[in-house]
Amino acid sequence: MKRIGVITSGGDAPGMNAALRGTVRAAISRGAEIIGFLHGYSGILAKETMSLDSMSVGGIITQGGTILRTARCKEFMEFAGRERAVGNLRELGVEGLVVIGGDGSLTGARAIHEEFGFPVLGVPGSIDNDISGTDFSIGFDTAVNTALEAIDRVRDTAYSHERIFVIEVMGRHNGFIALEVGLAGGAEAVIIPEVPFSLLDICDTMLAMRQKGKNSSIIIVAEGAARASDVKDFIHKHTGLESRYMVLGHMQRGGRPTAFDRVLALRLGAMAANRLLSGYSGEMVGVDGNKLVSHPLGYVLTTKRTVDPEKLLLAEVMSN
Numbered sequence: 001m002k003r004i005g006v007i008t009s010g011g012d013a014p015g016m017n018a019a020l021r022g023t024v025r026a027a028i029s030r031g032a033e034i035i036g037f038l039h040g041y042s043g044i045l046a047k048e049t050m051s052l053d054s055m056s057v058g059g060i061i062t063q064g065g066t067i068l069r070t071a072r073c074k075e076f077m078e079f080a081g082r083e084r085a086v087g088n089l090r091e092l093g094v095e096g097l098v099v100i101g102g103d104g105s106l107t108g109a110r111a112i113h114e115e116f117g118f119p120v121l122g123v124p125g126s127i128d129n130d131i132s133g134t135d136f137s138i139g140f141d142t143a144v145n146t147a148l149e150a151i152d153r154v155r156d157t158a159y160s161h162e163r164i165f166v167i168e169v170m171g172r173h174n175g176f177i178a179l180e181v182g183l184a185g186g187a188e189a190v191i192i193p194e195v196p197f198s199l200l201d202i203c204d205t206m207l208a209m210r211q212k213g214k215n216s217s218i219i220i221v222a223e224g225a226a227r228a229s230d231v232k233d234f235i236h237k238h239t240g241l242e243s244r245y246m247v248l249g250h251m252q253r254g255g256r257p258t259a260f261d262r263v264l265a266l267r268l269g270a271m272a273a274n275r276l277l278s279g280y281s282g283e284m285v286g287v288d289g290n291k292l293v294s295h296p297l298g299y300v301l302t303t304k305r306t307v308d309p310e311k312l313l314l315a316e317v318m319s320n
């Protein structure tokens with residue numbers, strides 16, 4: 001392989017730039033040429049390219065977001081769109097593609113690998129950390145630390161005013177971020193989509209805490225489990241305790257990636273380029289413990305990643 005392509009696609013995640021740096025510099029060091037496509041799969045369809053040399057990925061390791069931009073591309077969901085995209089790639093002499101993105105983007109990569117035998121290598125980039133085949137996806141650690149900083153600040157004011165604060169974090173389908181920040185932020189309750197919850201029980205807990213002399217509380221809720229405003233209203237109505245809510249929203253997606261995410265992204269990006277150039281395809285790179293691994297996309301996309309039961313139990317015990 002002499003020329004490969006790279007995209008960042010789907011939801012952005014801090015550390016995607018570092019992954020790009022890893023991919024580009026590893027490819028160049030092996031004598032390959034690398035072309036970036038802007039706006040994910042849309043850029044392949046529109047032939048929006050960016051030639052990437054070693055210098056073009058200089059100075060981006062500190063930046064959140066992605067210099068290649070990202071997008072969602074409806075046309076690529078259809079066979080005809082994918083056929084056209086693969087046609088464009090071949091026309092441009094691109095012999096393989098590194099896809100940095102979440103499970104949707106990886107599903108698209110798997111499709112062109114299986115339908116057209118087009119060589120692809122996936123890199124897990126998602127703040128949600130819900131991708132199987134890796135302990136961590138790029139951006140999760142940064143998102144957790146960003147949310148945590150906000151929560152730590154809110155705790156100060158919650159304490160001073162003796163209030164309950166309900167804080168909504170990202171996680172439409174899972175509670176990975178919520179559980180992690182709940183543990184790290186010392187939350188009194190964590191509400192996630194995977195575990196049934198009773199708001200009345202939470203009210204009882206809040207009242208019991210007041211009786212013990214604990215006059216402020218932080219409740220973390222994953223957006224997919226409940227709206228923070230509804231939880232706050234319910235608690236106020238049933239306990240009479242002064243409550244506030246806050247939705248952290250998109251701030252969790254941005255900002256300087258943590259050292260952990262930068263190093264993870266560099267390692268995964270470089271490994272993806274190396275494997276692609278060595279003839280591997282249809283895989284996603286990841287970490288298992290601190291070891292780099294690579295799994296077939298078929299396995300990654302059909303295996304559900306679940307929250308760690310030990311952490312769930314710990315959150316429960318710590319909130320007492």
Ligand code: ADP
Nearest residue numbers: 010011072073076077101102103104105107108
């Ligand atoms: P993420 O990669 O963050 O999970 P999305 O689910 O929005 O984000 O997927 C990003 C893009 O990947 C989509 O806009 C589409 O172009 C492509 N994609 C997603 N799902 C599929 C699919 N089932 N088949 C083909 N392409 C897909």
